Amino acid sequence: MRSSSHVRFGILLLVAAVTVVGCSSETPGQEFTVPKALCGVSVPAGALAQLLPESGERLTVERRGSLDDGSALCGVKVDEDTVLQVSGERVNAGDSARHILRSRLLVQEQKSANGNSIAYVDQAAVSVIQCRGADVEEEDVSTFVKVLRPARPNESAMKELIQGYTASLKKQQVCKRAS
Numbered sequence: 001m002r003s004s005s006h007v008r009f010g011i012l013l014l015v016a017a018v019t020v021v022g023c024s025s026e027t028p029g030q031e032f033t034v035p036k037a038l039c040g041v042s043v044p045a046g047a048l049a050q051l052l053p054e055s056g057e058r059l060t061v062e063r064r065g066s067l068d069d070g071s072a073l074c075g076v077k078v079d080e081d082t083v084l085q086v087s088g089e090r091v092n093a094g095d096s097a098r099h100i101l102r103s104r105l106l107v108q109e110q111k112s113a114n115g116n117s118i119a120y121v122d123q124a125a126v127s128v129i130q131c132r133g134a135d136v137e138e139e140d141v142s143t144f145v146k147v148l149r150p151a152r153p154n155e156s157a158m159k160e161l162i163q164g165y166t167a168s169l170k171k172q173q174v175c176k177r178a179s
Contacts, residue, residue, distance in 0.1 A: 032059035032078060038086055039063040039074035047096035047160035053078050053150045062149040063179070067141060068177050083151035086165070088174075091128070091142045101126040118162055125162035131175030141174045142149055 007101040015071070036042060038061060052059070056078035065072040065171035067088050076084040101110055104126070110119045118127045124146040131140050145162055147153055 016158045029055055031055075031057045035059065035061060037168075038076065038165070039072070041074075041086075041165055041172070044160050044164035045158065045163065047157040048084075050154050050157035050162065051084060051147050051151055052076075053081075053083055053152065062148070067174050078150075080169065081148075081150060083148055085144075085146050085148065086167070089142055089144075090139045093138050093140050095128065095142070096129045097126040097142070100128070104144060105146075112153070113159055113163060114166075118159070118166065120143055120155065120158050120162055121148050122155040122158060125158045126168070127162050127166040129166065129174065133175065143169065 030049070030052065032052075034045045034052065036045045038048075040063075058079055060077045062075045062077070063072065064075075067090065071087065071089040074086040075082050078084075097117055098110060098112060101107055101119040101121070101124065105121075106126055107124070108120050110121050112119050114127075117130070118125065120126070124144070126145075127143045129141040129143075143162070143166060145158070145165070147158075
């Protein structure tokens with residue numbers, strides 16, 4: 001009797017293992033490499049990976065414009081789908097991250113971070129870098145990040161991404177225009 005219960009238990013374990021392996025092998029995966037920078041600005045790759053689609057073969061990043069010219073757009077594609085956009089622009093001094101996010105997406109319920117210089121929700125975020133000094137009292141630099149389907153909205157990953165991106169952008173001294 002005892003050995004037959006061991007055999008049944010062994011068969012159940014084998015069936016369970018085959019079922020798990022069978023299910024996991026059918027799950028698509030990220031075949032692309034998650035970048036550590038987007039259009040020249042370092043990003044937390046772990047947070048970016050959580051926002052990108054769960055599956056895909058090829059990731060490409062395309063940049064248009066420059067903050068020196070007033071605005072820049074960085075688009076991320078997985079296969080043929082644009083899944084994430086990062087835009088930067090010079091805005092009037094004093095505009096708030098919350099106001100920009102609300103006006104862009106009509107989002108009323110949003111969270112703030114970094115002394116209200118960042119506003120975010122699960123699918124988008126805005127940051128504002130205050131530019132104060134000799135020649136830049138009339139404008140600040142704003143960054144807007146948005147995930148598009150089939151990317152995955154994730155509030156904590158969005159917060160981490162916008163914080164990391166903004167910190168890296170500040171180090172590039174974006175308030176100063178190139179001469």
